[in-house]
Amino acid sequence: MSFHLAPQADLERGITTLGGRRLVFHCHHYNVFLQRTIEDALQERAPRLLVAAGMEASRSMLQGREGEAQSGSAARVLQRAADTFAAQGFGRVDVRQLGEGGGQATLDHSHYAVGWVSRWGKRPAPGCFFAAGFLAGAVAVAYRLAPERVTSREVECVAAGDERCSFRVEVW
Amino acid sequence: MAIDERVIVETVTGMGLAGNEEGLIPAFGLYLTNHYADFYNRISFGVLGALVRENPELTEDAVALLTEAAHVCAFHTFGGIMSSVEWDALVQPMIESREDWVRGMMAVVNAFGWGRFRVAELLPDERLVVELRDSYESSGYLESYPRTDGPRCFLANGGMAGLMNLVYQGDITRRPALTEELYREVFSDPRSFRSRERLCAAKGDSHCEFVVERMQG
Ligand SMILES: [Zn+2]
Ligand SMILES: [Zn+2]
Numbered sequence: 478m479s480f481h482l483a484p485q486a487d488l489e490r491g492i493t494t495l496g497g498r499r500l501v502f503h504c505h506h507y508n509v510f511l512q513r514t515i516e517d518a519l520q521e522r523a524p525r526l527l528v529a530a531g532m533e534a535s536r537s538m539l540q541g542r543e544g545e546a547q548s549g550s551a552a553r554v555l556q557r558a559a560d561t562f563a564a565q566g567f568g569r570v571d572v573r574q575l576g577e578g579g580g581q582a583t584l585d586h587s588h589y590a591v592g593w594v595s596r597w598g599k600r601p602a603p604g605c606f607f608a609a610g611f612l613a614g615a616v617a618v619a620y621r622l623a624p625e626r627v628t629s630r631e632v633e634c635v636a637a638g639d640e641r642c643s644f645r646v647e648v649w
Numbered sequence: 650m651a652i653d654e655r656v657i658v659e660t661v662t663g664m665g666l667a668g669n670e671e672g673l674i675p676a677f678g679l680y681l682t683n684h685y686a687d688f689y690n691r692i693s694f695g696v697l698g699a700l701v702r703e704n705p706e707l708t709e710d711a712v713a714l715l716t717e718a719a720h721v722c723a724f725h726t727f728g729g730i731m732s733s734v735e736w737d738a739l740v741q742p743m744i745e746s747r748e749d750w751v752r753g754m755m756a757v758v759n760a761f762g763w764g765r766f767r768v769a770e771l772l773p774d775e776r777l778v779v780e781l782r783d784s785y786e787s788s789g790y791l792e793s794y795p796r797t798d799g800p801r802c803f804l805a806n807g808g809m810a811g812l813m814n815l816v817y818q819g820d821i822t823r824r825p826a827l828t829e830e831l832y833r834e835v836f837s838d839p840r841s842f843r844s845r846e847r848l849c850a851a852k853g854d855s856h857c858e859f860v861v862e863r864m865q866g
Contacts (some may be wrong), residue, residue: 479656481779482682486762488658488659488662488760488783489686489765489773490764490765490781490783491762491763491764491765492762492764492783492798493683493762493782498685498686498687499685499686499687499760499762499785499788500683500684500685500762501683501684501686501759501761501763501785502666502681502682502683502761502762502763503681503682503684503687503689503722503726503761504677504679504680504681504682504722504725504726505679505680505681505682506679506721506724506725506726507718507719507721507722507725507726507804508682509678510718510721510722511689511692511693511715511718512692514696514714514715514717515678515692515696515787518696518699518700518711519696519789521697522699523723526691526695526696526699527692527693527801528770530687530688530692530695531688533687533688534685534687534688534689535685537687539686539803562665562672563672564668564672564681564683565667565668565674565682565684565805566667566668566672566673566674566682566683567668567672567681567682568671568672568673569670569692570672574827577763584838585669585671585672586672586673588672588673588680588682590682591673592680595680596739607688611813628806628853629747642739
């Protein structure tokens with residue numbers, strides 16, 4: 478990993494950061510249980526919160542990091558985001574079909590899908606909200622777009638019985 | 650040999666926990682993520698705010714939901730770690746007493762980015778007091794929301810109760826299977842441990858502090 482991909486750890490304070498934002502280790506049990514708690518509590522409003530929070534988190538980190546890294550092309554920024562996503566344990570996402578107009582991304586071994594299925598089996602609708610938000614944030618940062626212009630939705634999900642997880646990112 | 654926190658923190662950090670070729674981090678019998686504090690804070694404080702605005706009487710229930718998620722987290726994460734080959738290799742050789750299971754686990758957590766935990770008091774089978782500095786929940790809270798009059802470190806708070814329940818209620822030292830049945834048995838026992846966040850940086854204290862005791866002595 479090159480320097481700007483590697484999280485910085487302050488062992489004395491128990492703080493790890495990437496792009497100036499804090500990272501914390503958590504396991505799939507907590508991740509999917511917390512998501513389910515929020516879905517149960519907020520019902521149809523839950524996806525908006527979960528996706529928006531994923532977008533905000535990835536955008537803050539990527540903006541901080543790309544500021545340090547002096548970026549390069551938008552495609553490279555997107556690929557670095559995908560590499561970071563994999564290094565953080567969320568799965569392998571293919572971002573090569575994403576561009577400044579949005580597009581499709583596919584995700585193999587999605588942490589949230591794997592975690593959900595291992596705990597509860599299949600769910601009726603896609604469940605990788607964090608990943609959807611992450612991709613929207615990555616597109617916004619890579620193409621320097623106002624975040625309000627970017628939306629992202631998971632259209633197929635392993636946790637919902639599909640063969641893979643895939644996402645539709647739209648730029649308005 | 651007593652628990653050497655420095656060695657544990659440096660070794661766990663040095664494991665370089667990062668995604669494999671599948672982009673997953675299987676470790677301690679779990680799938681880990683090196684996730685965004687911003688994400689957890691927004692969804693946790695977001696759902697709490699929404700529920701409380703709609704019905705202020707639901708505050709306690711909303712906090713209970715987040716606390717339950719923290720109990721689940723502790724049961725599986727701490728339980729998984731304390732049952733793992735990594736624990737056997739690194740921490741087990743330093744353990745001299747049951748209390749060292751608590752101290753050893755605190756040391757491992759100090760490598761997770763949650764802030765720095767310190768055991769201030771540990772009465773075997775009875776009481777745990779833990780101080781936490783730089784908690785990601787309180788610092789994230791203060792970045793986005795006005796100072797509160799109640800504590801906000803729901804994950805850390807429930808986590809501390811979970812740790813005591815694993816060590817003194819579920820007897821993790823015997824390596825039980827971490828099933829849903831065991832979870833319910835341990836946490837629904839009227840004598841099981843609960844934690845209270847007595848000090849919290851989110852309400853203006855210099856650090857956070859948790860007091861863990863049995864519901865019924
Ligand atoms: Zn999915
Ligand atoms: Zn606190």
